[in-house]
Amino acid sequence: MISKNEESFTDNVQSEKKYYESDEDIQPLKVGDIIQNRFLISQKIGEGSFGSVFKVLDRKNNNAQWAMKVEADEDESSLLEREIKVLIELRKQQGFPQIKFYGQERGYTYCIMTMLGKNLEQIFRKLGGVLNLATVLRLAIQFNR
Numbered sequence: 001m002i003s004k005n006e007e008s009f010t011d012n013v014q015s016e017k018k019y020y021e022s023d024e025d026i027q028p029l030k031v032g033d034i035i036q037n038r039f040l041i042s043q044k045i046g047e048g049s050f051g052s053v054f055k056v057l058d059r060k061n062n063n064a065q066w067a068m069k070v071e072a073d074e075d076e077s078s079l080l081e082r083e084i085k086v087l088i089e090l091r092k093q094q095g096f097p098q099i100k101f102y103g104q105e106r107g108y109t110y111c112i113m114t115m116l117g118k119n120l121e122q123i124f125r126k127l128g129g130v131l132n133l134a135t136v137l138r139l140a141i142q143f144n145r
């Protein structure tokens with residue numbers, strides 16, 4: 001997992017590292033579960049190439065909504081750990097989800113971050129598979145930032 005040194009410059013990003021004593025500690029995270037006695041998993045948002053993304057409610061912060069990406073701790077090298085390091089580097093940069101909390105729970109690495117709006121694929125589908133010139137230009141301006 002990410003080293004203590006890196007944690008020290010994360011500026012408010014909190015982390016929790018867990019060690020597993022037996023396979024029984026490793027169970028799939030699912031809707032209804034609570035992480036760190038704080039984040040309630042409320043809904044699955046999507047699935048990426050190496051993990052799932054859920055909406056979570058922060059019970060210590062007025063049920064604020066965050067997105068949580070999880071990856072099973074199966075391999076030595078974790079893509080999510082790499083993504084966490086990149087998100088830490090990109091903190092306070094416009095256009096990127098802001099990482100709030102990361103750690104390990106029941107055989108999974110998780111990363112809790114700000115919730116983004118609809119992705120481009122969802123917008124494209126909503127618009128019936130056609131993007132008009134104004135939308136394309138607005139997207140190009142955003143990509144260029």
Ligand SMILES: Nc1ncnc2c1ncn2[C@@H]1O[C@H](COP(=O)(O)OP(=O)(O)OP(=O)(O)O)[C@@H](O)[C@H]1O
Nearest residue numbers: 045046047048049050051053067097114115116119
């Ligand atoms: N912070 C977030 N807020 C809202 N939705 C998110 C957030 N992060 C990811 N998602 C959604 O979850 C789904 C999976 O995202 P994820 O980043 O795991 O994979 P991806 O970017 O689609 O693909 P890949 O894993 O190949 O990079 C996507 O539909 C994405 O829109």
